[in-house]
């Protein structure tokens with residue numbers, strides 16, 4: 779996969795033991811949290827459209843992304859129902875909340891947009907990495923195949939966000955900001971990999 783090399787720039791890989799020790803014994807929890815990750819990804823794309831209606835390329839890309847994320851949501855929900863579960867309430871995502879702390883406070887509209895795009899790229903990259911680890915280690919053929927497929931899709935979303943960040947960067951040094959973001963994410967994620975949520 780062409781994007782894999784870039785994604786592996788994430789500085790800290792997830793320990794596969796997270797799948798063995800946590801995920802496999804909490805499938806219902808994981809599926810509920812995962813469904814809401816997809817819904818939140820769609821909501822985030824809608825917010826970007828609402829805040830930037832004049833950026834036609836962004837609007838077009840986000841319109842496509844919303845459809846894909848809601849398709850993912852529906853497919854997770856189908857699996858939840860197939861397995862006799864009911865979608866639970868939205869779970870807290872402390873990882874995402876911590877990443878949000880890195881976003882510029884104040885700053886120009888452009889800085890805020892670029893940061894929001896990089897923040898979105900980061901969540902796609904880490905979700906992609908988590909799906910990869912799950913697809914490789916989960917002892918459940920249906921979910922292994924499903925997470926492999928989603929890994930490829932989220933890698934595409936990561937590329938979309940990075941490309942948009944570069945496109946709208948103007949004089950902002952996107953590469954530097956992304957490097958700093960990666961370093962921050964590595965600090966944050968050190969404390970995760972223990973809970974039964976996608977970013978837990």
Ligand SMILES: [Fe+2]
Pocket residue numbers: 816819846847850928932
């Ligand atoms: Fe997704």
Ligand SMILES: [Fe+2]
Pocket residue numbers: 819847902931932935
């Ligand atoms: Fe995505």
